[in-house]
Structures are given as C-alpha cells and as structure tokens.
Amino acid sequence: MLNHRALFNFDWSMLVVTLVISALGVALILSATYGGTNEGLHSKQALWIAAGLGLMLLVLAVDYHFWVEFSGYFYILSILVLVGVLIFGKTISGARSWIPLGFFNFQPSELVKITTALLLARYCAEIRDDGYRWANMLVTGGMVALPVGLIALQPDLGTALTFVPLLAAVNILAGIRFKTVGVLVLAGLIMLPIAWNFGLADYQKARIKTFIDPESDPLGAGYQIAQSKIAVGSGRLLGKGFMSGTQSQLKFIPEQHTDFIFSVLAEEFGFLGVTFTLGLYFILFSRSVNAARNARDRRGIFLALGLVSILLFHVLVNVGMVIGIMPTTGIPLPLMSYGGSSVISSFIAIGLILNVRVRRFTN
Amino acid sequence: MQLSDDRRTITRRVDLIRTVGYLILGFLVLGFWYHQVLQGSYYRERSENNRLKTQVLYAPRGLILDREGNVLAGNNLSFDLELIREDMQIPQEDLLAAVSRVVELPLEQLEERVEKYESLRRFRPIVLKENLSLEEVSHFASRRESYAGIRVHQKHLRHYSGDVLGAHLMGYVGEVTAEQVERAAGRDQKLLPGDLVGKAGLELKYNRELQGANGEKQMVVNSLGREIREHGRQQPIQGCTVRLTIDRDIQAAAEEAFGEETGAAIFLDPNSGRILALVSRPVFDPNKFAVRLSGEFWDSIISNPEHPLQNRAIQSKYPPGSAFKIVMAAAGLEEGVITPATARTCVGQTRIYNHTFRCWRAGGHGTVALKEAIHKSCNVYFYHLGAQLGIDNIHKWAARFGLGSETGIDLDPETPGLIPSAAWKQKTYKQPWYPGETISIAIGQGYLEVTPVQLAVAMAAVGNGGTRYQPYLVEEIEGRDGYYEGRRFTPHKLDDLGVRPSTIRVLKEALWMVVNVDGGTARRARVAGFDVCGKTSTAQIHTASAGVKPKDLPREMRDHAWFSGFAPRDNPEIAFCVFIEHGGHGGDTAAPVVQKVLEVYRDKYHPQPPEEADPTLVARAGS
DSSP states (O other): OHHHHHHOOOOOOHHHHHHHHHHHHHHHHHHHTTSSSTTTTTHHHHHHHHHHHHHHHHHHHHHHHHHHTTTTHHHHHHHHHHHHHHHHHOEEEEEEEEEEEEESEHHHHHOOOOHHHHHHHHHHSSOOOOOOOOHHHHHHHHHHHHHHHHHHHTOOOHHHHTHHHHHHHHHHHHHOOOHHHHHHHHHHHHHHHHIIIOOOOOOHHHHHHHHHOOOGGGTHHHHHHHHHHHHHHTTTTSSSSSTTTHHTTTOOOOTTTTTTTHHHHHHHHHHHHHHHHHHHHHHHHHHHHHHHHOOOOOOHHHHHHHHHHHHHHHHHHHHHHTTSSSSSOOOTTTTSOOOOOHHHHHHHHEEEEEEHHHTSSOO | HHHHHHHHHHHHHHHHHHHHHHHHHHHHHHHHIIIIIISHHHHHHHHHHHHEEEEEEEOOOOOEOOTTTTTTEEEEEEEEEEEEEEOOSSOOHHHHHHHHHTTOOHHHHHHHHHHHHHTTTTTTTTTESOOOOHHHHHHHHTTGGTTTEEEEEEEEEEETTTTTTTTHHHHEEOOOHHHHHHHHHTTTOOOTTEOOOOOOOEHHTTTTHHHHOOOEEEEEEEETOOEEEEEEEEOOOOOOOOEEOHHHHHHHHHHHHTTOEEEEEEEEEETOOOOOEEEESOOOOOHHHSSSOOOHHHHHTOOOTOOOOOOOHOOOOOOOGGHHHHHHHHHHHHTSSOOTOEEESSSSEETTTTTEESSSSTTTOEEHHHHHHHHTTTTTHHHHHHHHHHHHHHHHHHTTTTTTOOOOOOSOOOOOOOOHHHHHHHHHSSSSSHHHHHHHHHOOOOBBBBOOOHHHHHHHHHTSSSSOOOOOOOEEOOOOOBBBBBBOOOOOOOEEEEOHHHHHHHHHHHHHHHHSTTOOOOOGGOBTTTTOOEEEEEEEEESTTHEEEEEHHGGGOOOEEEEEEOOOSSSSSSEEEEEEOOOHHHHHHHHHHHHHHHHHHHHSSSOOSSSSSHHHHHHHHHH
C-alpha cells in the first residue's frame, strides 16, 4: 500500500524525534523508579513503545482516508466501550477508567480521543468556508460532548478536558466567527460559578485551590507541586546528572514516573535538558502542522491538526503542572510518561499524522 | 479557483494554530528559565534541606573556674521535649494536646511557644518543655511512633555548683532575644532563636568565649523522613574555660560572713587588681534561670523591691562617708594646706560661714592632729580642711583616687557615681557652688556618690603605695582550636594617686590606728597577726537620725554602713570594701564581715605553724 512515492514523502525526522523522546522517557522511568517499589517499569515501557510502533506502522499502512471514512464505526464502538467501562470497568485512584486485560490495565479514554478526531475530520471536511453555522457547532460539540460526558462520569476530569483543544482546533479550522467565540466565552464565565458549586467534587476544588495557592497546604494537595518545583528548580542550568537527582532518587515526588516524569528530567538534566526536550516536542509539533498544511485535502488538515492539538495540550498541561503554572490534572506527557494506554494512543496519533503527510499526493 | 481560495483560508487558520502552539512552547521554556536559572539557587538550597535533615549539636558552655581550678559554673545533662513540625503526621493541635496531657502543661502555653518560633524552618526543633522527668523521657521514648514530630533531646544545662555562690559574678543564662540574634549575625556569629546566651554577669560579659560553637549533624533522609545515612557532621566546640581571679574559699567566707544583710562586699589584691571575692545581696539562684523561666519566678525576681539582680558592688552608689577623709587628708597634705602635725580643737561643733556644723561626737574630740582626726573620725577637723581646700581641689583629688568614675572592672553595667564640682553644679542645677556645701562634702556626704568597687580600689591604692590598678575578675580564657585563640589577663595600671610616700605613710598609719588602737571605730575588724587597716563610714540617709542609736530606728531609716581598707599594713595583700545598706555603724556591722573573711584569708595563705609538733612524726622524719 505504501508505494515508492509515499516512502519519499515519509517524514523521517518526525519518526526520529518520536523515537528519541520515547527513549528519553524510558531512561527517565529507569531513573525515577530506581531503588523504589516500581523498579523495572522502564523495560515494560519499552515494550509499550514497541507495541505502539507496531500499531503505528499498521495505522500508517492503510490510507488515512480509510480511517476517516469509517470513523463513524470506530466512534460508536469506542463510545460503547466507554459505557462498558462505566459499568464493568476497574477503579484505580477513584476513577472507573480501566479495562483489566490481564497483563495490563487499558484506559480506553485515551483511544476515544483519536476516534473522535477522526469523526470530526470526516464531518468538518464537508463544511465549506464561511459555512460554519450554529447547527454545525452543535454537531461538533455533540460529538465531543458524548465521550467527554462519559469520561467525566468515571470521573476523570483531566482526560475529559483534553477534548477541549480538539474541539477548539476544529472550530477554528472550520471558521468559527470571533463574535461566536465572544458569546461562548461569556456563557462560559456565567457557567463558571455554577460549575464550581455543583459540578465539581471536593477533591477537584481542592486541586484548583492548591493550583492558585500551592503553599496553602504544603503537607496535603500542594505537596506534590511543591516537591516538583524544588526538583525542577534545583536542577538549575545543567542538572544534577542522570540518576543523581536527589528529589527523584529519594522519591520526594509521588507519581514521578508517570505524570511527573518531566520533573525528573528537569532535575537531572537541568534547563538545557528541558530546552532540548521541549525542542523535540517543538519539532514534533511543527512537523505535524507542516503535514496539515501540505495535506491533500481538508480531511487531512482536520485530522492532523486535531490530533496534534491534543498532543500539544498534553504537553502544555503536563509540563506546566510540573512547575505549578498549570493545575494538577493527572494528564500524562505523550511518549514519556509511563503507561501503555498513553504510549500506544500517542503512537497511533503520530501514525495518523505521518499518514496524512505520506499521502499528500496520492489519489 | 474556489478550492484554491478555500485552501488559502484554511491555511491561514492552520498558521494561527501553529502560532498558538509556538507561543505555548515558548511560554513553557520561559517558565523553566525562571525556575531553573533565575530561582535555581533558591530551589537547590531547598532540595538540600529536603534531602538533608540537620540536627543541631549543641555546644556545652565553657566552664568557669576559680583561681585554683574549682568549677564554679559547669554543665549538667538534661532532657528537652522538642517539636519538629516537618515530621508531624497528625494535625499540630492534636499532637500538642496529647503532649500537653503527658507533661501537664496547659495546651495554650505549648501553642504559644510554637507560635513564638513560627519563623523557624519547619525542620528546626522547637523546645516545648525543658528538664523532663525520667518518667516523661521514657514515656516519649517508648512511644516514638505515636508521637511523630516529637523528640526527646539530650542537652547540657548550665549548672552553678555553688548554687548562689558568686551569683552576681556568674550572672545567668537565658534564651536569646530577637535583637541579640540580629546583633550576633552582624558580628558573624551564628545564634538561633531558642539558643541560651549569657544575660548578666560574666556569662554576659564573656558570652562569646563561653558560648562555644554549635555543631551540626546532617542526615540524608528519604521522602518518608527515614534517615538513610549520615552525610556530614560538624562537631560542636565547647565554649572556652574561663579561669577567674576569684578564690572560692574567700568568696564562700565573704558570703557566709555577709549573712542576711543587704549590700555588697569586695576583696581584691591591691598589687594587681585581681578580685578575690565579690558579694552582692540579696542574691538569686542562677540555676533557676538555666531552665526556661516560669512566669511566676520571673515576676518574683522583677517585683522584689530589693532588686536581687542588681550587682550592688558595682551598681549601688552612696556617699562614702568618713572614708572620704582619707582623700581629704591626702589633698590637704599635697596641696600644702596642712601638715601631719596640723592640729585643731574639736568641741563637738564649729561655726563656718555663719553656720554651725556638728561633730558626730557631741562632747568633742579635744585637740587632734591629722592622724587622730582620722583615727577618731573627727568631723570638725575635716570641716575646716574642706573650707580651706575648696570644692574644686577636693574634686581634683577625689578624681585621682578614682572616685566618681568607672573602675573598668570586667562586669557590666558599672555605675560611675559622682564627685561634685563647681562646674558640675552650674551645669546641672544652673546655680553657683555655695561654699557651705563644701563642708558636708568634706566628711563624705552631700552630693558625693561612690560605688563599693571604687572605694575598694582607692583603698588598695593607698595600701600598695599609690598605684591604682584596674580591678578584674578573669585571669585567663583558655584557647580552643578553631574557635578562640585564648587570652591571659595581666594587671592593668590605671594611674598613680600622685601623692608623696610620706603622705601614704601618714594615711596608712591613721588607717591602722582606726582598727588597732583603742578609741578607733573598727575594733571589730582586728585580725590577730594581720595588721588590718581601714576606715568605717556612714552614708547618712536621714539627718533626723543624728544622735539616735541605729538599733532604735526602723531598718529603712538606719544609715548605710561602710568599712573599707586593706591588710596587712606593710606589703598589703588584700584590700576590701564592705557596704551594708541600713547597716547603721560600719564598725558594728561591716567591720565584723571583714574580720571573718580576713581570718579565713590569713589561715589559707599564711597558715600558722602547728603549736606543738607530733613527736612520732618528727621521729619518723628523722630516721
């Protein structure tokens, strides 16, 4: 299915960057779990990466038009899985988000982002310029609201939030008017206090309060942020050296191999390491946008940009959280945080973006 | 065309999103720049504090020894209960409430303490209670798990082996004040809130040397606070040993002889200024200050009308009374106003400047020359001498004897006292000096104010032939490597009295007569084999009391009694001044104190050969 021309169009740099970030993640997981109860998880992560790579090639082998064309089925299937999770799922850390598969617990909400992106690409590609109406917005909004609602019921607000940039990107591409944006923002502001009082659980309110004032509860919810900031800041320009971060090695930061993996990087490799890694994400992002710009059709544009928006949002919230400029939400860092679901869905997303790029000229 | 336009529009929107993405990544880089580069050193320090738990290893204070090496101030072990907020696992209120039940201290008091040290780093211990009983120690030690954040800390507690012995010399230690912490920081000395420092006496004066340097033990801890290994240790350095000029035996004798009186006594070596004993009464127990003070104890000290914390030897100032006649005699002889043979007839009173001035002896002393005038303390003789000399001459000579100014003793705060002059009166009262005022100055009353230590130093100078030495208490501060290089103190000559040897001879003769010739006022200071020389005197507090026997007056109306001098007459070894508030006649109250002390001194430094030798011992020595 991949012809000679397609191979010529393959974005090797994006693949390399993806693999470098993943390898860095494995190394950091090794460091973060060394001598702790989670020791050895880095090799498991390598397995997820291998699996992700395989799935990526699978996704890549089939023209993305196929995936978009049949996105309705994938979407419905994933929604059904979400409903199933709510009924039969396994509860971990207070959220019924997981399907136990014996050798690992799978988090379907990660995959639903991709099926939703596919469906949105299929729908939005049909809307002409200046043709984006309230009715269209209701449809796109509904497509997102359904999985968001189901995920919020788990409850996993953080993951639910990651659909917001997808919806935003799609709306911008479809040509939402500034006036409409204004109305939505206003409505959001009005809804905010209502959501605060009725929509949020106490622990969620506590997290937001902690985000605003981390020192208010240094032993409780703010502990993680405070320790993470110490780890990051103490890395200074050059870092303390691989496997030599005191905060990391003495396990001061809970979840440092998953959500807080970036703090390990920052402590052990310093600002230079941080800049290097964010540079890798920059290349990933910029190559993805490039794939979208050069896509053969609107479906490709919507798909690539929708997916990369989700990835970038993950980077923003996760990396920002590590230095306390974003609230603690439990969103993993794509390709680096330990976790099979996240790694596999990241690889699939990148596979789809590569797909758009590879097939820019094919008919 | 349509499609191409379409394409251009959507590309613009793609570029908008791209810009947003770049901004987001740039924003993150800036965030890390701020935390890692700008704030990096701050966070590095915090990570070190995180990783390393620092325990203070308190330095024991330096010992204070007497001249023979007897320990006057040392250290005992005691146990403190400390709170380390960082390690708490239950809310602070609950933990303190549990502690409060065990140590039987009100919860509010504990909370108050914790609040006082709020500013300390959370891993720094806050002392909740000092001097735990052994039951309390074992209670907390055996339940370590349920008291996370509570620690029993062993430390050295200042202990004064003689209890009240030399209390005003020792002073006391107490918790450092916020200002002291700041001042110490300015001098490059590390003090932390809660540290004990000298607050008075030698503990204050030589605090820096006595304090020592606290050490530190750094433990690497993991996130659970478990100590993994020792990272570094800085051993505490005990404060320097301070050896005093004080002789504990003389000090003890002086305190015992002083009894329940209020006042002060000083004994010193006239040939160097070394102080052998210094007493002030009433006294306090410095051991009670070594633990954190209870409110009631502090109140009882502060509200005591007798001000037991005051060191009367250097701080109380009173007219010197007749002892001033020594200064007058020296002035008269040196200014050429009189000779030793100059005689005057005392009929119990005299008229000068149209005023009648009475002698203390209503019947008069008859005709007396200078030595008899001192011997019998005839006021009339000195009234006339004063009138002849004038106030400014008197001022000049009193100043040479060191009266009215600080002696420079190594104790704080010393009171200067006052010697009046015409200029002083003009400045202070905007009035001229009236010649009549000179008459009361001439017998040591009026505006005159001297401290016991000044009078002792003046007498010492007369005894040693005319040299004033600065009195001092510290013989040596032993050095300690890396802390203090040590220091030996040597006698420091202040100045010479500037009187001729013949004058000294007359003064010494007269002072000897006061004690040893019948008719003198200090018969009760005689010490066999030890020619005591001295002068009793009285600081009048009530003119109405003249002629009434002191014991017939209520205590607070009785005059203050002095006795000052030196012994023995030839080559004196010890000079003294005893001051007893409301002691009436110096000869009755102050002189016996001196007598008892000098007997102890004589027996210690000039032991009498045994009256009859044991023949068996002699035989054995001969064989």
